[in-house]
Amino acid sequence: MASVSKKESTEGSSLFRRPEGVLKDDEQWMFLKKRYHLTSRETQVAILICRGFSNEDIAEALRISQSTVKTHLKNLYRRVRVDSRILLLLQFIEDVNKAYGKP
Numbered sequence: 001m002a003s004v005s006k007k008e009s010t011e012g013s014s015l016f017r018r019p020e021g022v023l024k025d026d027e028q029w030m031f032l033k034k035r036y037h038l039t040s041r042e043t044q045v046a047i048l049i050c051r052g053f054s055n056e057d058i059a060e061a062l063r064i065s066q067s068t069v070k071t072h073l074k075n076l077y078r079r080v081r082v083d084s085r086i087l088l089l090l091q092f093i094e095d096v097n098k099a100y101g102k103p
Helices: 006-011 026-036 040-050 055-062 066-080 085-099
Strands: none
Touching: 026 040, 026 066, 026 085, 040 055, 040 066, 040 085, 055 066, 066 085
16 A cells, blocks of 8 residues: 555645635735725734734734734624634635635
8 A cells, every 4th residue: 555645645635725815915905804894903913813923923013012902803803703813714715705706
């Protein structure tokens, strides 16, 4: 029996691949900003969240307090009607895919 590495066995699976072309350009972020009536700062926080930044990293990058990051995050959750970072990202991906004709 041929030996298959773990990496090779998961490469073909969509479960382990990054979505291609999602949330990478300004047009998609402008769409989300308008759809959810986000402020410019909320949009900046959302971009960094979707890139995997921690609250501490976001605070440092935007030169704001961690408390302010938490406030923006709560506002994002309320506007998008989710309750976690992962659900925020998944909702954004779903919205962009629908708007730009991707399945």
